[in-house]
Amino acid sequence: MSVIEIRKVIKVLGGKAVPVDDYIAQEEFVEVIHSGRVLFRHTVSPSELYEWAVGYLYTNRVIKDLSKVKVWEENGKIFLDGEVNFEPGAFWGFTSGCGSSVENFCLTDLPVLVEERVYFRVSKIFEIFEEFNKKSVNFKLAGSLHSSAICDELGIIYFSEDVARHNAVDKVIGKALLEGKELSGTFLLTSGRISSEIVRKAVLVRIPVIVSHSAPTTFAIDLAQTYGLTLIGFLRGKKCNVYSHDWRILV
Incomplete structure (x- = not known):
C-alpha cells in the first residue's frame, strides 16, 4: 500500500497563487484490539x-514472548x-516520539550491550547511508516521511518509511522479529x-549501533552510554559524530 497520495494545493510562487x-x-x-477491547489507538502510515x-x-x-501471542491485521x-x-490502571506516559498514544517507559528489563563485540568501518557506514538515502523516495516526493533500516556490513536488510520516525523503527524491528533475525551484528x-x-x-x-544524519538528545546519549550502545549522529557526506562507545567504529 502506498504511503502517499496526491492532493490539490495552492502553490504561491513569484507573487502568483497557482493550483497544483x-x-x-x-x-x-x-x-489495537485484545479480546474485543480497544487497548489504544496510534497514528501511523497505512502500510x-x-x-x-x-x-x-x-x-x-x-x-x-511472540510465541504466546497471535497478532494479525484486518481491515x-x-x-x-x-x-x-497491558494494565489499563498502570502508569503509562508520553515520550518524546511523535504519534504515540501510550508508552511504557520502563528500563528495568533492558539488557546490557557491552558484550556485543562487533565493529563497523565508518567508510562502510557512509556507503550504506548513501544507499539508504536513495531508497527514501517517498521522502523526496512528500517531504514528511521518515525512513529506517536495519543493516549489516553487506548493506540494508530491512527498510521502512512512516510519518513518525519511531514507527519506521518499529516496522523494521517487526520484520526482523517475524523472521527470527539475530540483530547483535x-x-x-x-x-x-x-x-x-x-x-x-x-x-x-540487542542492536548495538544507531546511525542518523540528525543528532541525539542528552538522555539518549546517557542511556546509550549506560547500556553499551554506540550512537552516531550528524552523518553528512563523509563526516559524523560518535557520542558513545566509539570502540565499535573503525576509522
Missing part, C-alpha cells in the same frame, strides 16, 4: 501495519490473542533525531 497537484504523506489512526504492530508491541513490552486494525502485558539507520525512545527500542532487540 502535490504528494502528501498519509497518516491514519490504527486501533506494513502487521510488522509495525509486532515491533511496537514488543519494544513497548506489551508482548514479551486496518490490529488484533491480539494471547498473553499481553547489525546497526540501525534512522532519518530522524535519536531520542531516548529510539535507544530503548534498539537495546531491547
